[in-house]
Amino acid sequence: MxxxxxxxxxxxxxxxxxxxxxxxxxxxxxxxxxxxxxxxxxxxxxxxxxxxxxxxxxxxxxxxxxPESTVAPVRKLLVALRVTCERVYNTISLIGEQIPQNMATFAFEPVLATAVRGSSSSKTSILRMEDLDDEDTYFVYDAENRKLMVQFDANGRDAANFKAYLKFADQTTIDIPLLKGGLYLKGTLLDVPSGNFDIFIEEN
Structure with missing residues (x-):
């Protein structure tokens, strides 16, 4: 040419x-x-x-x-919680705290930091955190049974508009499937890996 x-x-x-x-x-x-x-x-x-x-x-x-489809959606962070799990002998101690975020929508605090039931040889620690303004918006973690439950006010919006997930120290994540129930969204996760993690709830 x-x-x-x-x-x-x-x-x-x-x-x-x-x-x-x-x-x-x-x-x-x-x-x-x-x-x-x-x-x-x-x-x-x-x-x-x-x-x-x-x-x-x-x-x-x-x-x-x-293409517009390749642009990652910008999500609004609704809440970020940190769960610290300590085990001394056969006793599990859970510490829950909200990670400070200027744009957080919910304000969680532990209702009962550690609830212990059962015999001394078999104890279960459960962490429950609730939103200060809405007790029906909560997060519950049963460390011994490795089960996690979350429910939050979504103002009637569909689950597709939100993302909830766990994030671990090695940066791996596990999504929490969400289901709509009235104004609220509920999510349950089984077989949660033992140890510390953060939980995030975001809105599209």
Whole structure:
């Protein structure tokens, strides 16, 4: 291919600035620019001028449209709780606290930090935390039976609008399946791995 004209190079620079999809001929022209130093230098001059006069320009050689489906949804954090599990001999001690978040919607506090029942040889520790303004919005963790339950006021919205999950120290996560029940969403998780974890509830 011969050198591109100034008009062709200017057109390519415009396509780059506007992040538009390329036609076959324009793709071939860009391939030439990449391999031809003279055209490359002229293209860079024109693209720099356009970039300096544009409010939203990025210098790229392969402009493409990013499908909306590939953009990660932004979620609003409703609450973040931390559960610390301590075991001394056969006794489990649970500590629950809310991780400070400026945008948190719910304000949880432990109702009964550790509830112990059963014989001295077999004790069960249960942590229950409730929202200060709504006792029907709560989080319960049974450490010995490795069962977790959560319920929160979703204002009647569907479960698809929310995400609840556990996050562990090694950054692994486990989703909590949610089901709608009136204005509330409920979630139960069995076989929760032993140890410490954080629980997050987010809204799409």
């Amino acid at each position: 011969m050198h591109l004209t100034e008009d062709q190079l200017y057109h390519l620079a415009e396509l780059s600035c506007d992040a538009e999809e390329l036609k076959t001929e324009e793709e071939q022209q860009f391939d030439h620019v990449k391999s031809c130093r003279e055209c490359f230098n002229q293209y860079c001059v024109l693209a720099t001028i356009l970039d300096a006069t544009s409010l939203n320009c990025d210098l790229v050689f392969d402009p493409v449209q990013i």
